[in-house]
Amino acid sequence: MNTWLPLARAHETELFDLIEKLVLIETPTSNKAANDRVSTLAAELLRSLGGDVTVHPQPIYGDHVSARWTGDKSKPDKQHAFIVGHLDTVWPVGTLARMGYRERDGRMYGPGVLDMKAGIATTIVGLRILQSNDLWPDRPITVLFNTDEEVGSPSSRALVESLATGAAYALIMEPGQAGAGALKTQRKGLGEFRISVEGKASHAGAFPERGASAIHELSQKVIELQAMNDWPNGITVNTGLISGGSARNTIPAYADATIDVRVRTLAQAEQIEAQIRALKPGIKGTSLRIEGGFHRPPMPRTPELAKLAETLIRWSEEIGFTLTEESTGGGSDANLTAAMGVPSADGLGSKGQNPHAEGENIEIGEQTNRLALFMQAINSL
Numbered sequence: 001m002n003t004w005l006p007l008a009r010a011h012e013t014e015l016f017d018l019i020e021k022l023v024l025i026e027t028p029t030s031n032k033a034a035n036d037r038v039s040t041l042a043a044e045l046l047r048s049l050g051g052d053v054t055v056h057p058q059p060i061y062g063d064h065v066s067a068r069w070t071g072d073k074s075k076p077d078k079q080h081a082f083i084v085g086h087l088d089t090v091w092p093v094g095t096l097a098r099m100g101y102r103e104r105d106g107r108m109y110g111p112g113v114l115d116m117k118a119g120i121a122t123t124i125v126g127l128r129i130l131q132s133n134d135l136w137p138d139r140p141i142t143v144l145f146n147t148d149e150e151v152g153s154p155s156s157r158a159l160v161e162s163l164a165t166g167a168a169y170a171l172i173m174e175p176g177q178a179g180a181g182a183l184k185t186q187r188k189g190l191g192e193f194r195i196s197v198e199g200k201a202s203h204a205g206a207f208p209e210r211g212a213s214a215i216h217e218l219s220q221k222v223i224e225l226q227a228m229n230d231w232p233n234g235i236t237v238n239t240g241l242i243s244g245g246s247a248r249n250t251i252p253a254y255a256d257a258t259i260d261v262r263v264r265t266l267a268q269a270e271q272i273e274a275q276i277r278a279l280k281p282g283i284k285g286t287s288l289r290i291e292g293g294f295h296r297p298p299m300p301r302t303p304e305l306a307k308l309a310e311t312l313i314r315w316s317e318e319i320g321f322t323l324t325e326e327s328t329g330g331g332s333d334a335n336l337t338a339a340m341g342v343p344s345a346d347g348l349g350s351k352g353q354n355p356h357a358e359g360e361n362i363e364i365g366e367q368t369n370r371l372a373l374f375m376q377a378i379n380s381l
C-alpha cells in the first residue's frame with residue numbers, strides 16, 4: 001500500500017493554513033515591498049527546516065530566496081534536486097477586498113491561490129513532513145522562490161540558471177495545465193520584441209511632402225510580421241500593442257509596436273529572431289529600431305523529461321489520482337531549467353481553474369494528492 005497519501009492527509013490543516021496565509025499577502029510583481037514581506041516569511045520557514053538560506057536583494061523586484069540542504073556526505077556524487085516556485089502574482093493589491101479568500105464546494109478561492117501560492121505551501125509543508133518523519137533523501141536539495149516570474153524572470157533568470165546547473169531534475173511547482181491539471185512536458189519558447197519607428201512630422205494638409213509617416217511605415221512592418229506566422233509548425237507572431245502619432249492633422253514622427261513570438265524549437269527561435277532583426281524601413285525618411293529577444297528558450301520533451309513524467313504519472317496512480325501530461329504555449333522558469341539540460345517537471349503544484357482570471361481556485365482534495373506526490377518525488381527520485 002502506498003503510504004504517501006495518508007501521510008499527506010495527516011498534515012492537511014498545516015497545508016491549507018499556510019496556503020491561506022500566503023494568499024492573504026497580496027504580491028503583484030511590481031510591488032517590491034509586498035514581495036519582500038512574503039519572501040521574508042518564506043525565508044523564515046525555510047530556515048526553520050534547517051536550510052542554508054540566502055536572501056538575494058533586488059533593487060526593483062522583491063528579494064529572491066534560495067535554500068540549500070547538503071546531502072548525505074558519504075554520497076558526494078549525488079546530484080541535487082532543484083525545486084522552483086514564484087512568490088509574485090498578477091493580481092494588484094486590493095484584489096482580496098473584492099475577490100476574497102474563501103472555501104466553497106471543495107475549492108479554495110483567492111488571488112494567486114492556483115498560480116502559485118498553493119505550490120509554494122506544498123513545497124514548504126512537504127519538506128517539513130519529510131524531515132520530521134526521517135524521509136529526507138540522500139541527495140542535496142536546492143529550493144528557489146523568485147518574485148518576478150510573472151514578467152519573465154528578468155532579475156532572477158541568472159539565479160535560476162546557476163542553481164539549476166548540475167541538478168538531477170527540477171520540479172517546477174507551478175499549477176498543472178488548466179482543466180486536467182496536467183504536467184507540462186513541452187513548452188514553447190517565448191520572445192518579446194519592440195519595434196520603434198522614427199519618421200518626420202509635418203502638417204498633414206499643408207506640407208505632406210515634407211513629412212515621413214512613422215505609422216505608415218510601422219503598418220507595413222506589422223503586415224510583414226503577420227506573414228511570419230506558421231501555426232501548423234507552432235510559430236505564432238502577434239503584434240499585441242501599437243501606439244504612435246501626435247495629432248490627427250500631423251504626419252506622425254513616431255510609432256512603436258510590441259510583438260509576442262512563440263516557437264517550438266531553438267532553430268525556429270533563431271530563424272524568427274533573424275527575420276525580425278532583418279526588417280528594413282520601406283518608406284523614405286523613416287528609420288527602425290528593433291529591440292528584444294527570446295527570454296524563454298523552448299522546452300522540448302526530451303527522453304529524460306519523458307521518463308521523469310512517466311515516473312510521476314505512475315506514482316500518481318499508486319497514490320490514487322490521475323495525472324496526465326500536455327504541451328503548452330505558455331512559458332515558465334521550466335524553460336530556463338530545461339535549457340540547462342535538467343529534466344524539468346512543471347505543473348506538479350496544483351489543479352484548479354481560472355489562473356490569472358476571476359474566480360481563480362484550487363481543488364482542495366487534489367492539493368492533498370499533489371502534496372503526497374511531491375513528497376514521494378523528493379524522497380524517491
Ligand SMILES: [Zn+2]
Pocket residue numbers: 086115116149174175
Ligand atoms: Zn505561475
